[in-house]
Amino acid sequence: MKNNKLAVSLILGSLIILGAILFSGNKAAPSPVGEGGGSNVYMENGKQVIEISAKGGYSPRATTAKAGIPTIIRMKTQGTFDCSAALTVPKVGFQKFLPSSGATDIAISAEQAQGTVQGICGMGMYNFGVAFQ
Numbered sequence: 001m002k003n004n005k006l007a008v009s010l011i012l013g014s015l016i017i018l019g020a021i022l023f024s025g026n027k028a029a030p031s032p033v034g035e036g037g038g039s040n041v042y043m044e045n046g047k048q049v050i051e052i053s054a055k056g057g058y059s060p061r062a063t064t065a066k067a068g069i070p071t072i073i074r075m076k077t078q079g080t081f082d083c084s085a086a087l088t089v090p091k092v093g094f095q096k097f098l099p100s101s102g103a104t105d106i107a108i109s110a111e112q113a114q115g116t117v118q119g120i121c122g123m124g125m126y127n128f129g130v131a132f133q
């Protein structure tokens, strides 16, 4: 049953997150990637870089970026053990398990940097979108 599977993964996910919070003690939480305002978009060596963090979903969920230039979607993980690590970006044929901590670059060509590029987790419950304008 799909709902049972979902419930189990939600419970497991919550436990893991709770465990991570308890285990990390009073260490400062990593600062979240800025929501909106394009603060997660910058240029690096002539390429547009879009940073999206994956942990219990994707943040920011919506990003606006410049169309028609070579772009990298840089997925950041930090103690990510939920299914947001199982990422698919259909438009560019990307499908990978992100490392539990690290950065994974997804290359988007200038031609692909048009319209909306969406990423979706393995179970289809989390997603993010980059609108190229």
Ligand SMILES: [Cu+2]
Pocket: 083, 084, 121, 122, 123, 124, 125, 126
């Ligand atoms: Cu999922």
